[in-house]
Amino acid sequence: TQKLAEEALARFREHRDRAIEARVQISQILDRVDQAKKAFEITDMQEIESWTLNRLTGGNDLPPT
Secondary structure, three states, X not given: OHXXXXXXXXXXXXXXXXXXXXXXXXXXXHHHHHHHHHHHHHHXXXXXXXXXXXXXXOOOOOOOO
């Protein structure tokens, strides 16, 4: 019984450690997603501003590609 309890405890600790590592990895992935979203939003706003400025100054009517 003691040996079974020790094995169960060892498995529990192993699974707990894996869960902690997974949580850290998820956090890192979500941080990267947020960074990518911010970079995209900045780029998108710059393209909108450029396109608007071109329209106001008589430039190309097509949005940038």
